[in-house]
Amino acid sequence: MTCKSNLLNIRSLNLDLKTLKITDSISGNKGFGHYIENFEGQCQIK
Numbered sequence: 479m480t481c482k483s484n485l486l487n488i489r490s491l492n493l494d495l496k497t498l499k500i501t502d503s504i505s506g507n508k509g510f511g512h513y514i515e516n517f518e519g520q521c522q523i524k
Contacts, residue, residue, distance in 0.1 A: 479492070479495060480492050487505060487507075488504070490502070490504075493521070499518070499521070500517075500521055501518045502515075502516070503516050
C-alpha cells in the first residue's frame with residue numbers, strides 16, 4: 479500500500495503487507511531551508 483501527497487510538501491508512505499515493513503519519507507521547505515525526514519519500522523499484529 480502506498481500513499482503520496484504533494485500539497486505543501488512531498489510525502490510518501492509505504493506499507494508492505496507481506497513483511498509488515500513501513501517506510502515514511504517527507505520533504506519540503508521550512509522557513510528559508512529545505513528539510514528531509516525519513517522513518518523506517520516494523521509493524522506487529524496484536
